[in-house]
Amino acid sequence: MLGINRNKRPVExxxxxxxxxxxxxxxxxxxxxxxxxxxxxxxxxxATPLVRATLNHLEAYKELREPEPFAKLAPVPKDLALRTxxxxxxxxxxxxxQIGICEMPNNGWSGNNNAAHQxxxxxxxxxSDPIDGDNHAxxxxxxxxxxxxxxxxxxIAINLSGQISSMGFFSCAHWFGATDVDLxxxxxxxxxxxxxxxxxxxxxxxxxxxxxxxTTDYALxxxxxxxxxxxxxxxxxxxxxxxxxxxxxxxxRRRRRPSHLxxxxxxxxxxxxxxxxxxxxxxxxxxxTRANMYVRTHFGDLGKKASKEANRxxxxxxxxxxxxxxxxSLKSLQEGQSATKTASKTQDPEAxxxxxxxxxxxxxxxxxxxxxxxxxxxxxxxxxGDPIKPYHKYALVVLxxxxxxxxxxASGNDWISGSQSMRAYLRxxxxxxxxADFIREMGYxxxxxxxxxxHVLHVPLVLHSGLGEQSRIGESAINPFLGMxxxxxxxxxxxxxxxxxxxxxxxxxFCSKCLKCARECPVQAIPYGDKVIxxxxxxxxxxxxxxxxxxxxxxxxxxxxxxxxxxxxxxDTTWDGPLLHRLGSWLGINAMWLxxxxxxxxxxxxxxxxxGNPNDAKKWWLDLEVMGERSFKYNPENxxxxxxxxxxxxxxPKKKVSHDTKIAYYPASSLPPPDFMEPYPTDRKKxxxxxxxxxxxxxxxxxxxxxxxIPKEYIPSYATHNQKN
Numbered sequence: 001m002l003g004i005n006r007n008k009r010p011v012e013x014x015x016x017x018x019x020x021x022x023x024x025x026x027x028x029x030x031x032x033x034x035x036x037x038x039x040x041x042x043x044x045x046x047a048t049p050l051v052r053a054t055l056n057h058l059e060a061y062k063e064l065r066e067p068e069p070f071a072k073l074a075p076v077p078k079d080l081a082l083r084t085x086x087x088x089x090x091x092x093x094x095x096x097x098q099i100g101i102c103e104m105p106n107n108g109w110s111g112n113n114n115a116a117h118q119x120x121x122x123x124x125x126x127x128s129d130p131i132d133g134d135n136h137a138x139x140x141x142x143x144x145x146x147x148x149x150x151x152x153x154x155x156i157a158i159n160l161s162g163q164i165s166s167m168g169f170f171s172c173a174h175w176f177g178a179t180d181v182d183l184x185x186x187x188x189x190x191x192x193x194x195x196x197x198x199x200x201x202x203x204x205x206x207x208x209x210x211x212x213x214x215t216t217d218y219a220l221x222x223x224x225x226x227x228x229x230x231x232x233x234x235x236x237x238x239x240x241x242x243x244x245x246x247x248x249x250x251x252x253r254r255r256r257r258p259s260h261l262x263x264x265x266x267x268x269x270x271x272x273x274x275x276x277x278x279x280x281x282x283x284x285x286x287x288x289t290r291a292n293m294y295v296r297t298h299f300g301d302l303g304k305k306a307s308k309e310a311n312r313x314x315x316x317x318x319x320x321x322x323x324x325x326x327x328x329s330l331k332s333l334q335e336g337q338s339a340t341k342t343a344s345k346t347q348d349p350e351a352x353x354x355x356x357x358x359x360x361x362x363x364x365x366x367x368x369x370x371x372x373x374x375x376x377x378x379x380x381x382x383x384x385g386d387p388i389k390p391y392h393k394y395a396l397v398v399l400x401x402x403x404x405x406x407x408x409x410a411s412g413n414d415w416i417s418g419s420q421s422m423r424a425y426l427r428x429x430x431x432x433x434x435x436a437d438f439i440r441e442m443g444y445x446x447x448x449x450x451x452x453x454x455h456v457l458h459v460p461l462v463l464h465s466g467l468g469e470q471s472r473i474g475e476s477a478i479n480p481f482l483g484m485x486x487x488x489x490x491x492x493x494x495x496x497x498x499x500x501x502x503x504x505x506x507x508x509x510f511c512s513k514c515l516k517c518a519r520e521c522p523v524q525a526i527p528y529g530d531k532v533i534x535x536x537x538x539x540x541x542x543x544x545x546x547x548x549x550x551x552x553x554x555x556x557x558x559x560x561x562x563x564x565x566x567x568x569x570x571x572d573t574t575w576d577g578p579l580l581h582r583l584g585s586w587l588g589i590n591a592m593w594l595x596x597x598x599x600x601x602x603x604x605x606x607x608x609x610x611x612g613n614p615n616d617a618k619k620w621w622l623d624l625e626v627m628g629e630r631s632f633k634y635n636p637e638n639x640x641x642x643x644x645x646x647x648x649x650x651x652x653p654k655k656k657v658s659h660d661t662k663i664a665y666y667p668a669s670s671l672p673p674p675d676f677m678e679p680y681p682t683d684r685k686k687x688x689x690x691x692x693x694x695x696x697x698x699x700x701x702x703x704x705x706x707x708x709x710i711p712k713e714y715i716p717s718y719a720t721h722n723q724k725n
Contacts, residue, residue, distance in 0.1 A: 002240060002247045003576035009244025011405045011620045012088040016098055016204050017243040021233055023191060027225035031189055036110040036182035041150060044143025049343065049441030050359075051144060053434050054151050058177065060329040061154050066172040067165040067325070074167035074318070074624060074640035082622070084221040089620025090163055090319050091123055093406050094156045094423060095364065097209065098124040098202070100190025100223045104181075104215055108189075111180030116170060117215035119222070120181065121160060122190040125153040127208040128362045131259040136345055136355035138259075140438075141362060146210050150176050152364065153212035155326060155430060160214045162322030166626060167218070167640050175212040183211040191223040194231055203233030241576055250575040259358035262367050264481040264573070266466075268589055271501035275463040276508050277470040277531070277538040278697055280704070281374060284536035285716045288381035288674030289454075293548040295383065300679035301672065302545060306552040307679075313552040314418035314559045316626045318640060323422040327452060330429045333437060334448040342443035349496040356396055356435065356497070363431045365398035366482060369465030369500045373492065376536075377460050380716065385675030388455050392445065392492035394499070395456065397465040398431055399479060399486040400424040402564070404572050407485055409618025411557075412565030413522060413647045416621045418558030421487055425451040428489025436491050446493035458488040460537075466500035469507035473517055473526055473563050474542040480505045480589055483570030484563065505588055506595040510569070511540065513599040517563040519655055520612065522647075523550045526563060528659040532694040535667050535714055541694070543663040545682055556645040566612035566651060568603055580605070612651040665691040667713040674718050 013019055043051045076083055084101065091099045104120045106113070127145040131138040141148070157173035164171040174181050184200050187193040192211075193200045201207050203226070234248060241247030254263045261267055289295060293302075300307040315324050346352060353370055360368040371394070378390045402420045410416050432448035439446035449456050459477055462468045468477030471484065478484055480503070518526040525547040527540050534541045551560045564570055569588075571581040584602055587594055606612070623646045628638030664687030672680035690713055695703070 002249060003244070003578070004242065005244035006241070006576055007408065007615060008617055010085070011092055011409060011618050012085045013245070014088070014092045014096070014098055015246040017233070017238060017245045018098060018191065020237065020243060021191070021203060021230040022227040023224035024227035025224050027188065031185055032105055032107060034107060034185060036107055036185060038110040038179060038182065039176055039184065041177040042146035048140070049438050050140045051147060052441055053437035054144070054147055056333060056437055057330065057430065057434055058151055058154055060333060061158050061326060062178050064158050064162070064173070064325055064329055065178060067162055069165040069170055070168045070638050070640065072168055072639035075642045076167055076622065080219060080221045083219070085620050086622045087121060087160060087164070087220060090322070091121070091156055091160055093319070093403050094159050095152070095427070096123045096156050097126040097205065098192050100187070100192040101220050102186060102189035102222050105185070105189065108182050108185050109180060110182050114172065114215060116217045117172065119216050119218060119220050120186045120190065121214040121216065121220070122186045122192055123153050123156045123212045124187065124192045124202065124209050125149045125156070125212070126205040129255045131358045131362060135259050135358050136351050137358040137362065140355070140359065145208070148363065149210035150212070151430070151434070153210045154178070155426070157212035157214050158326050159322035162325050163318045164214065164216050164218050166318045166321035167624070169216055169218040171214050171216040171218065173212065173214050176210065181213055181215060183213055186213050187211055189225055191226050194226050194228060201231070203230050204238070247576050253575055259361065260354035262357070262361040262365070264367055266367060269480055269503045269505055270592065271466065272504045273501065275470070275502045276504050277463070278533070279460070279538070280533070280536040280700065281376060283710045283714055284376040285668040285714050286376055286378060286380035287668055287671060287716060288385070288718060289379045289383045290381065290385065290674050290676065291671035293544050296672070296680070297548055297552050299677065301681055302549050302552070306549050309552045312626065312628065313554070314421060317415050317419055317558045318624055318626060319416065319419040319621060320422050320558065321626060323419060323426050327422070327426045327429055327450070330433050331450070331452050333433050334450060334453060336437065336440055338440040338445050339443040346442055346444070347496060349498045352496055353498045359435060360396065360398050360431055363434060364400070364427050365431050366401040366486065367399045367467060367479065369397050369467040370497050371395055371397070371461060371464035371499045373456065373461070374464070377457050379455055379457065380718070381674030382455060383453070392447065393494050394492065394497045395461050395465065396435070396491040396493065396497070397458070397461050397467055398428060398489050399467055399482060400428045400431070400489065401482055402485050402487060404485065405618060406620070407565070407570070408615045409620065410565060411614040411648050412562035413554060413560040413649070414557045414614070415623050415625070415643055415646055416558070417561050420561060421559060424487035425489070428487060432489040432491040436493070439493050439495055442495070444493055444495040446491060446495070449490040449492065451487070454490065456490055456492060458490055461490055462488060463502055466503045469503065469505065470539055471507060472511040472514065472540045474540045475544065478507050478567070478569055481573045481585065484567045485570045506592055509595045510599045514568060514603045516566050516568060516603060516606070516612070519657060520562055520566040520651055522560065522562055523547065524657065524661045525550070525663070527663055528661065531697060533697060533700040534665060534694065538697045541663065541665055541691070544666065545664055545684070545687070554647070556643070556647045568606040568611065607651060607653040610651065614648055662688055663691055664688050665694060668716040669713045671717045
């Protein structure tokens, strides 16, 4: 019964069945008689490390409260239902617990009254599940639940405000500690809360929530206040998820799990001593950040057309506009000075590991792992070309779910695709940013590494920290519970920790038999053949150039994640997920002996069921395109246009493709020097020649057995460059 109507439930209705609650328009008259009030932030002392770290991040968000709108109004629909679907969908996409909309009453202003803002979008974020009492993180969290939920609510409000402003409308974000409105009154008017004497309560989460709001002149449909009879919404339908919302039983399952393990049964996955793909650690070259394909796109290495799109290709949708601005505001908080004295109760590596994992999950990560950092996982040089000397021992790696509900509605390369990545990157920056700041406040060095500025390579750290195995897509890893539907953020530190072991849930066998991502790739950038050795790694090597160029120049969408969408392992494995998904996941993890037989059946069934096709019932966003060269900063020339088409492909099991697709390799020897800030064009002909003679794993093992030299292709270009100069 759980999740029986999940695939039919529109995203804009949210994870709670608010639509089933009785409403009472008469409450409006009572609220209009009230005197507005401003409630402050609630925390357990302003001097604790976690409070200071959180307040630092909230302070960064304050600068974005009232963005200047683009000068030209976007061609948004006149139908307010479509507008409302878009805004509520974006809020739930960003993990709001509940969203309501009301007209902005004159007495709702507790500060500066902006008469032009006639609409209020109210965001409710529930407190995360309590942390186990024997976990040190419970002491950090106690009394700060409201503060941490406010951080999430503020982030969502900033996202929505930025989205609205990019469409040419005025908006302002409000949250406890930074508000001009009575948030409690707006929660009542928008149907999110009821008053019980002096207490504000919600039918599903009682008083355990925080609020934020966006006031705007963007016209939307409004909700009605709740009727008193709606005080307890936890009925039979709620517990069994009959509306398609997250079931009460699934929420119960999550609450009862150990805090440090998170919501998924990670303890059930087989652990091994080494990653399941070969890594010749003495042969893996350290490469400069300048060699990253996205950086190369910016500098023009992949051609003028891709270079022209480099500053906007993942940000050319209004939803992305709301996400990218706070990402940049958090960038300066990634690193900083540590306190001179270490905090008490921080010398036990096991206790630290459990506490930091629990805090990571509390802040919004899906799964967290820890590893010691091999030297080759550090970039050799940063974006400025300055050398990086490995400086921390441990990496705490967090996986951020890209959002399963929107994932269902997306095609993978449509207009929401770039936002799916940006949404996860922002949440990851927030989680690791707060934690790194917190650890520094406790007297240990720590740095957050995000998509905007990372000193480490994330994929090998995912393998070492036991969060995934190398996939056919080559430069991505697969997790047993999220599949490929995640992005990473990394925290490096020297606080004592216990590393996790790598995992083995049979991906090497599965991917060797499954070609679905290669078949469905829009530009045939994923190999059909066997694994090779590339820069010291055993991998299915994709055509990174072809993939990146398509992502940058996609004219009917923003970026691309078609492989993520079509991967048979990117499924909902919770209690609300389809029975076949849950059964397949359980067998894949707990019945390893079935691996030689199960993949062909699972892959065939995945196609028969149409998995990988977009679900139109889950599509909530408007197909719009932001025009402008630097979309993450305000530019009066930027504006939004109606998209000229949208990619909505379906899977094609009978598609005829050539298994001899030529894929170019660009190993360390072909990469630009770290301080070369001019175009360094790829040599595709040479890349194809290198690919043609790439070693197989067996050949590499034999070479090493004979004592043969490391292939010259593994020698970084900057080493040769330095010798010549």
